[in-house]
Amino acid sequence: xxxxxxxxxxxxxxxxxxxxxxxxxxxxxxxxxxxxxxxxxxxxxxxxxxxxxxxxxxxxxxxxxxxxxxxxxxxxxxxxxxxxxxxxxxxxxxxxxxxxxxxxxxxxxxxxxxxxxxxxxxxxxxxxxxxxxxxxxxxxxxxxxxxxxxxxxxxxxxxxxxxxxxxxxxxxxxxxxxxxxxxxxxxxxxxxxxxxxxxxxxxxxxxxxxxxxxxxxxxxxxxxxxxxxxxxxxxxxxxxxxxxxxxxxxxxxxxxxxxxxxxxxxxxxxxxxxxxxxxxxxxxxxxxxxxxxxxxxxxxxxxxxxxxxxxxxxxxxxxxxxxxxxxxxxxxxxxxxxxxxxxxxxxxxxxxxxxxxxxxxxxxxxxxxxxxxxxxxxxxxxxxxxxxxxx
Amino acid sequence: xxxxxxxxxxxxxxxxxxxxxxxxxxxxxxxxxxxxxxxxxxxxxxxxxxxxxxxxxxxxxxxxxxxxxxxxxxxxxxxxxxxxxxxxxxxxxxxxxxxxxxxxxxxxxxxxxxxxxxxxxxxxxxxxxxxxxxxxxxxxxxxxxxxxxxxxxxxxxxxxxxxxxxxxxxxxxxxxxxxxxxxxxxxxxxxxxxxxxxxxxxxxxxxxxxxxxxxxxxxxxxxxxxxxxxxxxxxxxxxxxxxxxxxxxxxxxxxxxxxxxxxxxxxxxxxxxxxxxxxxxxxxxxxxxxxxxxxxxxxxxxxxxxxxxxxxxxxxxxxxxxxxxxxxxxxxxxxxxxxxxxxxxxxxxxxxxxxxxxxxxxxxxxxxxxxxxxxxxxxxxxxxxxxxxxx
Numbered sequence: 050x051x052x053x054x055x056x057x058x059x060x061x062x063x064x065x066x067x068x069x070x071x072x073x074x075x076x077x078x079x080x081x082x083x084x085x086x087x088x089x090x091x092x093x094x095x096x097x098x099x100x101x102x103x104x105x106x107x108x109x110x111x112x113x114x115x116x117x118x119x120x121x122x123x124x125x126x127x128x129x130x131x132x133x134x135x136x137x138x139x140x141x142x143x144x145x146x147x148x149x150x151x152x153x154x155x156x157x158x159x160x161x162x163x164x165x166x167x168x169x170x171x172x173x174x175x176x177x178x179x180x181x182x183x184x185x186x187x188x189x190x191x192x193x194x195x196x197x198x199x200x201x202x203x204x205x206x207x208x209x210x211x212x213x214x215x216x217x218x219x220x221x222x223x224x225x226x227x228x229x230x231x232x233x234x235x236x237x238x239x240x241x242x243x244x245x246x247x248x249x250x251x252x253x254x255x256x257x258x259x260x261x262x263x264x265x266x267x268x269x270x271x272x273x274x275x276x277x278x279x280x281x282x283x284x285x286x287x288x289x290x291x292x293x294x295x296x297x298x299x300x301x302x303x304x305x306x307x308x309x310x311x312x313x314x315x316x317x318x319x320x321x322x323x324x325x326x327x328x329x330x331x332x333x334x335x336x337x338x339x340x341x342x343x344x345x346x347x348x349x350x351x352x353x354x355x356x357x358x359x360x361x362x363x364x365x366x367x368x369x370x371x372x373x374x375x376x377x378x379x380x381x382x383x384x385x386x387x388x389x390x391x392x393x394x395x396x397x398x399x400x401x402x403x404x405x406x407x408x409x410x411x412x413x414x415x416x417x418x419x420x421x422x423x424x425x426x427x428x429x430x431x432x433x434x435x436x437x438x439x440x
Numbered sequence: 441x442x443x444x445x446x447x448x449x450x451x452x453x454x455x456x457x458x459x460x461x462x463x464x465x466x467x468x469x470x471x472x473x474x475x476x477x478x479x480x481x482x483x484x485x486x487x488x489x490x491x492x493x494x495x496x497x498x499x500x501x502x503x504x505x506x507x508x509x510x511x512x513x514x515x516x517x518x519x520x521x522x523x524x525x526x527x528x529x530x531x532x533x534x535x536x537x538x539x540x541x542x543x544x545x546x547x548x549x550x551x552x553x554x555x556x557x558x559x560x561x562x563x564x565x566x567x568x569x570x571x572x573x574x575x576x577x578x579x580x581x582x583x584x585x586x587x588x589x590x591x592x593x594x595x596x597x598x599x600x601x602x603x604x605x606x607x608x609x610x611x612x613x614x615x616x617x618x619x620x621x622x623x624x625x626x627x628x629x630x631x632x633x634x635x636x637x638x639x640x641x642x643x644x645x646x647x648x649x650x651x652x653x654x655x656x657x658x659x660x661x662x663x664x665x666x667x668x669x670x671x672x673x674x675x676x677x678x679x680x681x682x683x684x685x686x687x688x689x690x691x692x693x694x695x696x697x698x699x700x701x702x703x704x705x706x707x708x709x710x711x712x713x714x715x716x717x718x719x720x721x722x723x724x725x726x727x728x729x730x731x732x733x734x735x736x737x738x739x740x741x742x743x744x745x746x747x748x749x750x751x752x753x754x755x756x757x758x759x760x761x762x763x764x765x766x767x768x769x770x771x772x773x774x775x776x777x778x779x780x781x782x783x784x785x786x787x788x789x790x791x792x793x794x795x796x797x798x799x800x801x802x803x804x805x806x807x808x809x810x811x812x813x814x815x816x817x818x819x820x821x822x823x824x825x826x827x828x829x830x831x
Contacts, residue, residue, distance in 0.1 A: 061496065061821070069500045071533075094502050094534040096820060100491035101536075105452065105814075109460045109606075110639070111485050134643070141640060141669075142462075143485040144695055144718075145492075145536040215500070248501070249532060252525070253698070278532075280698025283705075304535055307644070307671030311702060314674075327535075423496075428817040429487060430452070 050083025050164075052121050052132075055153060056438040057102055059095040060421040062384050069188055069215035069248060071353035072378060072385035075421075077413065078152035079438075080160055082123050087160025088413055090358045091152035092326030093145075098152075099425060101145040103435045111142040114149045126172055129157045133332055147304035147329050154330020155361045155409070162408030168364070169408055173335050175368025180400035182209060183377030184244055186353065189216030193232035200236025203379070207399050210374060211237055214246025214274065219261075227264035234268040242374075246274040249302070253281035258288050265295050272298040272320050279303050282315040289317030296320060300337075301351040303328055309337040313344045322376070324351035325362045334365035338372075348372045355381070355388040360409040363393075367403045375401060387417040415440050441474025441555075443512050443523075446544060447829040448493055450486040451812040453775050460579055460606035460639060462744035463769060463776035466812075468804065469543035470829075471551055473514050478551025479804055481749045482543035483717030483742075484536075489543075490816060492536040494825045502533040505540045517563055520548045524723055538695035538720050545721020546752045546800070553799030559755070560799055564726050566759025571791035573601060574768030575635055577744065580607030584623035591627025594770070598790050601765060602628055605637025605665065610652075618655035625659040633765075637665040640693070644672035649679050656686050663689040663711050670694050673706040680708030687711060691728075692742040694719055700728045704735045713767070715742040716753045725756035729763075739763045746772070746779040751800040754784075758794045766792060778808040806831050 061074040076098055078089040091098050106112045117135040122128055133154055140146040158169045170178050185208040190196035196213060203211045213233050218226055230245065237243055245265060251258045258276040265273055273295055277284045279302035289297050296319030303309040309323050321341050325334040338348045348369060350362035359377070366372050377395075378385075386392075390412040393401050404410025418440050427435040452465040467489055469480040482489050497503045508526040513519055524545055531537040549560045561569050576594040581587035587604060594602045604624045609617055621636065628634055636656060642649045649667040656664055664686055668675045670693035680688050687710030694700040700714050712732050716725040729739045739760060741753035750768070757763050768786075769776075777783075781803040784792050795801025809831050818826040 059820075065497045065499070067497070067500050071499050071502075074496075074498050092533075094492065094495050094498050094536075096495035096818070097488045097492040097534060097536045100818075101485065101488040104485050104487035105465075106456050106458070107465050107485050108456070108462050109458050111462075137669075138640075138643075141693070142483075143488060144539045145485075145488045148535045249529075252529075278528075278696075278698070280696050280702070282698070282702065302532070305669075305671050307669070307673070311671070311673060311706075315702075315706065423821055424819070426817075426819040427487070427491075428815070429450075430814055 050123055052080060052082045052118055052123055054081045055115060055118050057099050058418055058438065059099060059423040059425055060384055060418065061423045062382050062421065070380065070382065072382045075354055075384060075388065076152060077418065078156045080153065080156035082160060085160045085163050087156035087163065087408065088357060089152040089155030089159060089361065090326050090355060091148050092324050092354055092358060093148035097145045098149045099435055100427065101143050101149050103427065105430060110139065112139040114140050114146060118153055123157060126161060129154065129161065130332055132157065133329060148327055151326045151328065151330045154332050155325060158331045159408035166407050168403065168405055168410060169331060170364045170367035170403060173331060173364060178367035178403045179370045180402050181363065181375035182373045182399065183375050183395060183401045184208065184210035184212050184242065185379040186212045186376050187379055189213045189218045189229055191217060193228045196229050197232040197236035200233050204237055204241060207395065209399060210242035210244065212244035212246055215248040219247050219250030223260045226261055230264050230268040243268060243270050244272050244274065245270045247276045249275045249278045251276050253277050253284045255284045255287050259291055262291050266293055270295050272296050274298040274322065275301065279308060279312065282311060285316035285318065298322055298349065305329065306333045306336045310340055313341060313346050318346060320347045320349050322349045322351045325365060326358055331361060331364050338366045338369060342369065349374050350376050352376045353378050355385040356392050357389050357409060357411045357413065359393055360404055360411045363403040377401060384421045388413060390414050441514055443471060443473045443509055443514055445472045446506060446509050448490050449809055449829065450490060450814040450816055451775055451809065452814045453773050453812065461771065461773065463773045466745055466775060466779065467543060468809065469547045471544065471547035473551060476551045476554050478547035478554065478799065479748060480543040480546030480550060480721065480752065481717050481746060482539050483715050483745055483749060484539035488536045489540045490826055491818065492534050492540045494818065496821060501530065503530040505531050505537060509544055514548060517552060520545065520552065521723055523548065524720060539718055542717045542719065542721045545723050546716060549722045550799035557798050559794065559796055559801060560722060561755045561758035561794060564722060564755060569758035569794045570761045571793050572754065572766035573764045573790065574766050574786060574792045575599065575601035575603050575633065576770040577603045577767050578770055580604045580609045580620055582608060584619045587620050588623040588627035591624050595628055595632060598786065600790060601633035601635065603635035603637055606639040610638050610641030614651045617652055621655050621659040634659060634661050635663050635665065636661045638667045640666045640669045642667050644668050644675045646675045646678050650682055653682050657684055661686050663687050665689040665713065666692065670699060670703065673702060676707035676709065689713055689740065696720065697724045697727045701731055704732060704737050709737060711738045711740050713740045713742045716756060717749050722752060722755050729757045729760060733760065740765050741767050743767050744769050746776040747783050748780050748800060748802045748804065750784055751795055751802045754794040768792060775812045779804060781805050
């Protein structure tokens with residue numbers, strides 16, 4: 050069969066708040082081939098992705114992504130990697146490409162799973178899937194009191210692990226950060242797994258990050274995530290050397306397999322957290338999971354959007370029994386929650402299971418797409434080169 | 441003064457050919473503040489950059505680039521870095537950001553140079569500029585005969601160095617590549633500096649690249665450029681170990697300072713070739729040049745577009761006396777040639793001089809902009825969020 054269509058749907062809440070909540074909009078990808086439909090999601094800024102899908106060619110290594118996808122043969126699993134290579138070669142100089150490819154790659158795995166009637170993780174080479182322990186992923190409160198209340202609520206809801214990130218953390222004094230961390234620990238109780246996400250707040254400034262080492266050790270954080278941007282390997286490595294029981298985590302900013310590999314080789318991280326919706330889809334994320342195994346690094350999904358994206362993000366490490374922690378966004382906006390008919394809910398043990406249905410096992414809800422669909426039109430060189438597709 | 445406007449102009453030849461010639465279109469940036477106008481160029485796919493400039497916010501770390509630029513204070517040199525940090529922080533999750541920022545950063549240096557009546561390289565900290573030896577940068581011919589004729593023509597035109605790249609190289613057999621390399625050496629003569637650009641053709645496949653080692657050594661190439669994509673540090677390092685007199689060169693794919701740093705730290709390159717129009721402008725390129733000095737790596741500009749971009753690309757290493765080789769595109773399309781009133785032509789010694797005029801010292805030609813201007817309109821959420829600005 051050949052890929053007949055690739056459509057991007059830009060969805061958005063009516064109002065976007067200036068907070069670190071990635072569930073306020075979405076870029077949904079629909080792929081059609083041989084009577085099957087595959088769905089994916091780019092965890093990316095929608096409009097630049099749409100533009101890169103359809104942009105006029107600049108030169109031989111800067112083509113619109115769509116030209117390397119439409120009309121391609123998709124008969125076997127190997128075709129997915131071949132199409133990915135073609136996209137990266139033909140759109141080498143289009144920086145947005147990896148984010149665009151991500152949703153398309155996910156949709157190809159979903160489609161092939163439906164054709165072969167197997168879950169995506171089986172197509173990726175795993176014999177079976179193991180349950181994951183979700184951590185509730187929330188933003189720090191504006192005050193320590195608010196953070197403590199959030200943590201208590203998470204504990205009461207039955208979660209054994211929680212991650213606090215962004216918000217005021219890292220922007221104020223060392224003492225303010227210490228109070229936030231202490232509040233999180235207090236609310237979560239002594240037994241809870243506490244994870245901390247600095248959201249690249251120190252860019253590559255080792256000195257500012259290292260001032261927080263004592264507070265992080267004191268609250269017994271399991272990991273400190275993204276003290277720096279993904280490229281700051283030297284700063285990561287130095288900070289890793291200063292920590293005692295806390296490990297570093299990072300990788301969501303990686304948009305290629307190689308970037309994630311470098312974090313494992315040179316940054317001293319203990320947890321690699323790539324986003325399948327950014328790094329090039331399930332294909333690249335599985336490569337990362339495989340390499341992490343050889344380096345003794347724990348793979349954790351990065352997910353802050355819909356349950357379609359959540360299912361996609363679990364597939365690449367579904368079969369790794371020892372890597373049990375998974376990110377589970379707890380404060381989804383209605384758009385992200387309503388996007389799928391199915392939801393991945395914790396079982397009575399508080400664990401999450403990747404769907405055993407074909408592909409991703411998630412069905413987008415047409416009513417939700419209509420409700421949040423953003424009308425976009427791009428004209429260039431005298432033609433309409435993109436307008437919001439029909440559902 | 442405050443930044444009053446930031447305008448992107450998408451220029452294109454009427455027809456874009458499917459060849460590795462980056463001069464077929466251009467993304468020109470105009471910045472206005474305090475009665476001064478600065479110009480820059482993004483070496484990037486125009487439409488995704490325009491989209492990223494104006495895209496609706498997705499969340500706090502995924503904002504349109506324009507919001508971090510418009511209205512900002514630009515009173516002193518330090519403001520340029522401050523605005524750059526702001527852009528990268530506010531648009532962290534927008535992958536295209538670094539390419540977008542590049543042209544804006546260049547325009548800020550140009551504008552500040554005009555205000556302070558100094559060439560950009562002086563503002564970057566160099567006391568004086570040294571002449572550079574341009575190499576003629578051309579594509580391999582379709583046949584060895586054609587390549588030999590190109591090389592002879594370059595030698596007859598007075599160039600002491602030539603780089604051949606892309607075209608059929610690396611796509612056929614080892615023997616075909618050897619014949620191309622031999623033809624280039626023959627046309628250039630025994631004394632000419634021969635540079636070879638593989639254009640990432642082997643992605644990260646060490647085996648295929650290593651088969652060309654003997655032919656590269658036999659033709660006495662000074663460097664082999666981009667055998668792999670910028671992220672393939674391990675493959676680079678291994679290939680570097682197999683070469684005897686040939687050195688590796690790379691870096692044009694780097695869109696952050698950190699990526700270039702990693703190539704110097706981990707990939708064993710002898711020449712680092714970043715593009716100021718991709719890596720974040722003069723600011724990031726100067727950081728790369730500084731670091732290269734400490735690592736014994738030679739800095740070489742990457743430039744395949746207009747002389748505005750050429751001037752920008754020379755500024756970051758203008759004051760490094762020992763780094764004399766510079767890329768000089770020889771087959772510019774009319775758009776790229778006609779874009780500026782001034783041109784950087786070789787002197788009687790065959791050397792290139794960075795302009796001593798304020799800023800970049802290059803004046804865009806309004807007639808050229810009008811002639812090649814692409815009409816673009818983007819509508820989203822019921823509004824026109826971009827339309828081609830007035831010149």
